[in-house]
Amino acid sequence: MITIADVAKKANVSNMTVSRVINNAASVSDNTRQRVLVAMEELHYVPNSIARSLISGRTNTIGLIIADMTNPFFTTMARGAEDAAHQHLHRLILCNHDDDIDKEREYIEALISARVDGMIITPASDDSAKNLQIVQRHRIPFVFVDRIVNSINADHVVGDSSTAAYDLTAHLLRQGHRNIGLISGPLNIHTARERMKGYETALREFDIEIRRELIHSLPYSLHEDKTLLGVELSIQSMFRQSPKPTAIFAFNNALAIQALHALRKAGLKSPDDVAIACFEDVDPHGLLQLEISTACQPAYTFGEQGVHMLFERIKNPDKPYETVTLQPRLTLRGASINNR
Amino acid sequence: MITIADVAKKANVSNMTVSRVINNAASVSDNTRQRVLVAMEELHYVPNSIARSLISGRTNTIGLIIADMTNPFFTTMARGAEDAAHQHLHRLILCNHDDDIDKEREYIEALISARVDGMIITPASDDSAKNLQIVQRHRIPFVFVDRIVNSINADHVVGDSSTAAYDLTAHLLRQGHRNIGLISGPLNIHTARERMKGYETALREFDIEIRRELIHSLPYSLHEDKTLLGVELSIQSMFRQSPKPTAIFAFNNALAIQALHALRKAGLKSPDDVAIACFEDVDPHGLLQLEISTACQPAYTFGEQGVHMLFERIKNPDKPYETVTLQPRLTLRGASINNR
């Protein structure tokens, strides 16, 4: 490997002079600077960031911990984060925890060991608290995106889940739906709880009884082998109840997609037989005109803002925590039902 | 920051003994080991990977350079790579070059400086050659995935683009289509050239004239502001020709989606008015039954295999280069056309 010493030897100067040229620090004569630059060029010298990091204590690296980069919501968020990190001349280390706190801990420990300058975290669940305490203990700045953990104080960028869930539910209610099946995420995840609140608030406001048998909690994750059967069983179970649901509200895109499949399999058509509402976009390119009502969160902004907040935090570790709540974009579809 | 020295002091041993416990090397008495472990625990010691890397020359990090993680094809590939890297106890640094060789070079230089143990690269275009020479010069092992650059020898995992393009084209021809509009990618990208070959071979075999006015080359990228208008103009132009195309073949999912939009805007229905074929899945969840014929590449495997090959290469830098060609999964749809 070519080191500063090789360059120094070739240019007939000391290591320090080369270092000064690299960091174009003050007071190197033009003559010397040229000689050094030529030597660097000829040897194809590239500074060793590792050695630099060891001294500076900074790695120009941030960790991004998300649930699953295969989900377009997280992908878009990650892209926003990557672009922002790039602007700050930082690189992104990507980690998928699949909503599994053990995997999350593994990654967190690896990132601490790698001495990342900060982390952007979508926590796996409320049980992530002890993982996050490890991060705090090491004074590594981090920002929550999409999800928070109540017991942990930190900057965060989240969507207004409860309001959007309320709006979607109210929309369905206004269309005349009185029995709305709920495919929720795990209730130890903040967003699922918030969305549940919105759903319940809307029902109460419309004086509709909350029917527990129409509420099913399932993993958010898209991994079909695990979830598909779950959603299918849930849908089947809901449609064995009486009265049957006339609408389904799924708490994210993955669950909505599984629900759509299950409904099709059960011979039910959307929107004719069942109205559907969900969080996130199921058809980002607008190809299928599915007539689904959605609350689409600005995922790119989540990632982008999260990174900017992280750098603010790094710059000023002691400032009060900041909270950014972004409004999901609502797309309300479907028509009133005629007394089925 | 807690260092090995702090632990050593607390446990009343030398740094070296702590180091031995961490790496559970031989010959540390049970008594001492326990004392050290307790001290580590109490101080929440986490080894500094940076310092380790400086000595070992390895960073347990690999760089993944792709076009755009927002495209589900690359996302899935990246996920495959991440899972495989995780298995090898390595972390992934993610880079999007957006098919821009300058951005690609920037990332490559950053990754070299970061002393990644290897790279997985989808090159931006044939012009990437000089970027890749930089990587080679630094003896950093790398593997091509999805795309290759002819002038650069390296391990690679690619799809059989020419055969699949031939198959899709032949399928359209067998259905009676005689004027097939082509929305190609940039011809300085290997996959686009291969797909073009497949298309031309099929036409020649069926003795159909190749009509250059039905062939348009556009950026692969999904960034709508740039591409959308391009595809729309191309479609409009094709349909001003005589005879008009009765089928469109797009070289990737992003282009197919733009083409669909353009066709809709032009009041044309698929598959009734125009048959569509493309590479990659446009509707991965099978929600819309678009009647599009697709050649879907095993993206996850691209990433997974790529990483495994990379580690083989790292283990054995001098072995002959390996080539893996995976067959896209064909889904042929649509019916014969009745002499329009």
Next chain:
DNA sequence: CATGTATATGTTAACGTTAACAGAAAGCGT
């Protein structure tokens, strides 16, 4: 009991870079 061998621990230097200080040379005012 002297010798050899295994086991346990410590010391030193090195990885590649830069911060902090030191020194040399050059320029300048009087």
Next chain:
DNA sequence: ACGCTTTCTGTTAACGTTAACATATACATG
């Protein structure tokens, strides 16, 4: 010419870890 500042370059030590070597103790062998 003298001292003083400015400009340029070099030396040393440090970042946190580990490889390589050194030392010390215990234990077995004839």
